[in-house]
Amino acid sequence: MTRRDASLFVIVAALIAGTGVLQSWNSALAIVNMGLISAIMALGVNMQWGYAGLFNIGVMGFVALGGLGAVITAMPPVEPAWAAGGPRVLSALALGVGTIAGAVMLWRRMRKGPLRPAVLTVWLVAGFFLYRAVFDPAVQAIEAIDPAATGYLGGLGLPVMLGWAVGGLLAAGAAWLIGKTALGLRADYLAIATLGIAEIIIAILKNEDWLSRGVKNVIGLPRPVPYEVDLQESAEFLAQAEQLGLDPVIASTLFVKLCYAGIFAVILLALIWLSETALKSPWGRMMRAIRDNETAAEAMGKNVKARHLQIFILGSAVCGLAGAMMTTLDGQFIPSAYQPLRFTFLVWVMVIVGGSGNNLGAVLGGFLIWFFWVQVEPLGAFLMEVVTSGMTDGSPLKTHLLDSVAHMRLLTMGVILLLVLRFSPRGLIPER
Amino acid sequence: MDFLNAFVALANFVLIPATAYGAQLALGALGVTLIYGILRFSNFAHGDTMAFGTMVTILFTWWFQSMGLSLDPLPTALAALPFGIVVTALLLLGTDRIVYRFYREQKAKPVILVIVSMGVMFILNGLVRFIIGPDEQRFADGERFLISARDFKEITGLEEGLAIRTTQGITIITAVIVVALLFWFLKSTRTGKSMRAFSDNEDLALLSGINPERVVAITWVIVAALATIAGVLYGLDKSFKPFTYFQLLLPIFAAAIVGGLGSPLGAIAGGFLIAFSEVSVTYAYKKVLGYLLPENMEPEGLVQLLSTDYKFAVSFVILIIVLLFRPTGLFRGKTA
Amino acid sequence: MSGNPYQDDRGNKDRTITNTGGSEWTGAVRSGGRAERVNGDGPFLIGDGMTGGYGTGANILQDCTISVERGEIAVIVGPNGAGKSTAMKAVFGMLTLRGGAVRLNGEDITRLTPQARVARGMAFVPQTNNIFTSMTVEENLEMGAFLRRDDISATIAEVYDLFPVLRDKRRQPAGELSGGQRQQVAVGRALMTRPGVLMLDEPTAGVSPIVMDELFDRIIEVARTGISILMVEQNARQALEIADKGFVLVQGANAYTDTGKALLADPDVRRTFLGG
Ligand SMILES: Nc1ncnc2c1ncn2[C@@H]1O[C@H](COP(=O)(O)OP(=O)(O)O)[C@@H](O)[C@H]1O
């Protein structure tokens, strides 16, 4: 890290500390926690774009899958729902996978000719209806079990941090599927494929109530850290808060946030260390050789397609991990909250602003952009107050301007991205 | 009779809505494909350009309405449309001047322009929400139906009604006119041919004395018109909501890619292919089958292949299938 | 990683968002320059002491001079990679020179863009990608005449008279034609501006010997109408036979310069470049 890089990090730290002093330490820590998660997402995208030039605009989907991983691992199982339709749903899913695998087999085994598409169509249509015949009643049965509180299968009741790994694995699995199809004919069609799959993942999460309650949301996810109310009842904690001269309620929220920050920071540091090590290894050198001159790398017998698939899966898994962490931090899983601008394109802004191809850059971008994302609204509100101060109270224009402040953040993100692209196209911390 | 009823139901709920939707997607995809052909990148801001153009048109519509201007029985928005197009064209030309031109001079790689268009997308998205708000707006006025279901039933004596909304009729007629004009322009005018030449072989176009900046400017103006028309037609037919327009990006890209990026004909074919599959896969066929099947075989469920929430999945699956088997799209685009 | 960050695409080849069919030139002369009148003597067109290379890369041309007189044929020959195409691009302004000048008809045009040179009566047929493949033959010709505002039908007829096969194929996309026919379209497109000087970069590349003879005949025919021709040719012997003047380039510099006949007779040139 050069002195310039270090001072950039110091500036971001000062911005967050300023939030602590001027607003509250609670808000500052909230920014830190989401900044850490954003930094991890940015790391994931940076692996794909920065090191392999892969254009993933379905980050949202992988993040949401990560959240699903946390839910299905950590939530307690709903026994009656399992009894009502658990095995049947699983067999329906197996049937679905079998149909598709069978279709692929048929396509490969059968000879070219008019018979092949005909047989394939019949196979797929039959498979689809069979699947629906098994699937639909099971889903109805599960969703009928106390729909107001559960109406889904629940999870496995395992520790939530295990769910983070599961989230990463789910994202990796999805990435494998997409990458297999969309990477490396003569050219890729990854961009449109990821854009589409992300929307589909969100549609599934909104609709498949049996899986994660759909738009009814899953709330009350177990935590890896203590609960505020428990802390406030612990004599030991109260004594320590007293010693620091803090209100016990504030102290408990700060403590919980600090715990999260600690865990997240460890994971972030581990990821940075891992990716830096990987980059310096022969594997990393090869990745860069491929990126900088694919033709030459191919001529040297490197399997470009396989490398691209690898790094696409790795990057997506990191995004999934971040998504699981975020769902845990929120304590709830809300499918309708996943919006592409926030979860895909904002992460891209982080990577580009921070510096494509540089892990530290991605981390810096994650923190900085998240800080702006949060703070543009109060800043904008202040600005609008100033701008409109000359106008009469209650004039429609003034009301409109004040009401519209919330949308300033999108505008600001666009302006930041364009400014950086134009005047510092390699980002704040360029690739060495 | 039952067969006729079934067909009318199908036309009413699938064929007509899908045709209108397909026309809207086709117009959107034409804009995407033109930018891809001439400026050589996929414009992520296209959905938001449509939203911007529609917003301006809505604002003019409100203004005209407040002055008592009306085209009754046609929607007032049609009178506002030219103004929406002009303002959007000015916006796009301004964006090109301030943002994109620099990268052209730098001979920037297309993927850099894609990222630049993300920035423009954010700005337009914020701008539209800032000006008109994120909420749904309905701005269709005038006569609601060309043929209402009741009239149709009375005229034909059929059990099933066929309604054609004015907006659907306008969509289809406008789309036909716009597409005809566009193809005439590209095929028969000097400027249109120079655009095709530029798209085909940029260096040779320069050697022939074609001015690239002029080609680019004209492209933006045409794209502004296409995007605004597509957006206004969609908004009249359904409703205007900034986020919905942003989300139209996926089916529009899918349409342009399925058709073969860079091919105007492909964009149209792609638009209709995507629209028809979306609507027909997510339609509940209970009613249609009810007419066709004997009494005792009538289906119990809705007979819906996929819930409407999965409509994006349909565009996506079609896209993947086409790309797997025909990597250049239906009409060989510039991507071969 | 390339020097220009805007040109760094990180090896991305995602065709759903990017169209790779764009311009391949990197260093064309930028707009804003003017032509300056110099003395009226000297050749009709001359690239005088040209030095330069692509982008910020090394010099490929080293003090290289090529020229053509009014109504004459000048031929550039030399081994592969000698810089023949580069010299042609430099004369046409598709490469910004670091040293030397280009003069046309007594004017210094070094700072003019390629388009401005077209307007001044220069025409160029590049070595590759020299037709609009998706457009019909006739549209190709129309695009060649893009700068003209007068009636072009007579010129189109002249081109069809020169290359009769094109008349039959005029409604066919040029990309569907055979190699020889494509070259005819390319030359025809360049003739549409009724240029004073026609520059051809390997017009006979990849065509059969019969078609090649035919093309040479047509080129001589064009020269007889008073158009100067500056041409790069692989088939050095045949080209020098029809050349008034010949330039032999080696590693971006002039190795031999003389009349075509003299070069053909020069034992050194024969041994090194004409295979004995
Ligand atoms: N677009 C380009 N960018 C960089 N170098 C180039 C480019 N085109 C050609 N060169 C280099 O310039 C040299 C001369 O090439 P060229 O002029 O095409 O040779 P010739 O036409 O005589 O075969 C070669 O070394 C080639 O590698």
Ligand SMILES: [Mg+2]
């Ligand atoms: Mg050459």
